[in-house]
Amino acid sequence: MRPVYIVGIGQTPVGEHWERSLRHIAHDAVIPALRDAGVERVDALYVGNMLSGELVGQEHVGALVADFVGLRGIEAYKIEAACGSGGAALRTGYMAVAGGLHDVVVVAGVEKMTDTIGKDTTAGLAMAADQEFEAAEGVSFVALNALLMRRYMYEFEVPHAAFGHFAVNAHHNAAGNPNAMFKSPISLETYRKATMIADPINLMDSSPICDGAAAVVLASEPVARALRNGRRPVRIAASSVGTDSLAVHDRRDPMKLEAAWISSHKAYQQAGVTIDDIDLFELHDAFTIMAALSLEACGYAERGRGVWLAEEGEITIEGRVPVATMGGLKARGHPVGATGVYQVVEATLQLQGLAGRNQVRDANIAMTQNIGGSGATVATHILVGE
């Protein structure tokens, strides 16, 4: 397999883009990424998206976006793995370049969740869960995560307030990210007083419903070397996807994100690194409980101890394992099918020293982890600045 480089990145601000349709939002990320890369030719486009059918009434977004960004004719299709769609699309683009099938590909993630008259976003998100055994019983996606959080609090004797540090950290970092949806820091007091959504998940435990798109241009080593534009080369040192049951009740241990364990440990092996080598970790904090479980599955904490990393200050930009360095899903926002690509765009900015006031010092190796459903599909990527 050949080395794969990230040679261009693009992103739209995350928010409610009432005036821009799905194709426009995708365009607003892909065109800057192509300009950033300065490539003359693109071989393929892989689009990560979850809800275009349900919320926009539009499938077939691979060809749609390819055409709209001026790439009509090239290979293009959509990749879907619920909220893990962006990470799975990146995996596809990585395979195409690493395997020698293409030299230059674009991976875009896009989601349009507002301006969906007559559509039910909550029902749409529940399609990430098991329709026949979870959603059909009336449980929403937030409620499933609430069950996990409640179990965690009970089994490990954790007070709700302990999760607040994840939200405080995310909002603190989002304040330094011009593309974040929420730019106001919050306090632990704000967290404690936040409106309850699905007990014990409150508004500050949850990522928002929003629109956004992000894109990366991947290239083979010869193409990447020819392009050198003064930016630090960033190589994808590992790319892996693992799965688990959709239904949480089908898991041997609902407190272990088995797919995250599989995916991250494969990635460590492929990249030849341990967690001590990783300078920042863009994890999937769709809910604060997911952040805690991810840290545990990836080996940063023992079972039931992930939440305490946040309280101990380990997850800040200066900490041992900086997470959500640009605001994370919680505060940058979570346009579901785009999130996995946003994570990679942000990690690339960190490795290139372009993260502004959120810069992690001496960042050389970054990990991104994108989760579909309540842990049923997990895509992990490790990026190395060269």
Place this chain on the structure above:
Amino acid sequence: MRPVYIVGIGQTPVGEHWERSLRHIAHDAVIPALRDAGVERVDALYVGNMLSGELVGQEHVGALVADFVGLRGIEAYKIEAACGSGGAALRTGYMAVAGGLHDVVVVAGVEKMTDTIGKDTTAGLAMAADQEFEAAEGVSFVALNALLMRRYMYEFEVPHAAFGHFAVNAHHNAAGNPNAMFKSPISLETYRKATMIADPINLMDSSPICDGAAAVVLASEPVARALRNGRRPVRIAASSVGTDSLAVHDRRDPMKLEAAWISSHKAYQQAGVTIDDIDLFELHDAFTIMAALSLEACGYAERGRGVWLAEEGEITIEGRVPVATMGGLKARGHPVGATGVYQVVEATLQLQGLAGRNQVRDANIAMTQNIGGSGATVATHILVGE
């Protein structure tokens, strides 16, 4: 890149499977394919599907199917390119093995279009078209194809009856396929008298709404050689995807399937073949007009002449370019996201001499072509019996 072999195939009968849900139908194709291959290990599963979200209320079918067929943990996600989803999924599986990322992968296509209470299948299918510029104006997917057919009849002075030979051939061949939805032959008289759906497309110009799943197991050469089970080895000699605008009105020449031209001509080059070398062509006869346009785009006929190949008997099993040899989309059935994989399963049976009374004599090279929308995504594969 490494050679890629088809080492196992599976399919369900196509029809209305009211008693089987999406996951069961997928299971019923994947398990036979795995048994057929006799592999001990699978590295990844790629699922082609278009409408699970809209019609079943279930996204995230990659992990869902992986778990349900006993492959929990492996890499799995869904590929979507409207009715071309199956072909695009095969492209992904091909890349994974050809590129050396995986040794054994399963590619499945599945669609559940019946038993969808409260869902609108016609609106779902219209998501293959451009939502903002076509579907939102009220045009259905059948109507778009009717516009193409009307234009073809006008521009090339073709009577409607000329298209009937495509339908007669498809039904004739389906009668010899135990997995086909319609097993009764029809006459030209039946075609002429069929109920009008969207003028000039009548019931016999159209493929049916149905359920079904098909699966193939792909493997690298060393794995394929170790498995040899007396069956003829079938190699994927070419795999390519091309695109065009979703909206038909955006095309320079709506009578030319540009993406089919791109995709097929790339495939000829990759496989090192011309159309004269190809012994059968599983084309995408979702509507008879699509069959005519595909034959032209792939070089079998001049512009406006594709329809006459059917009348001249060239498309029968004994003809110069046998199409729909197991019934095609028209009569085997068109469970949209599964169709591209059915085509490959059927072509493999032909190359292995297992097509029964539908056997194309001395079949050594087969082409399959799967189309998304009205030609916006086209996946072409060329298979060679060794």
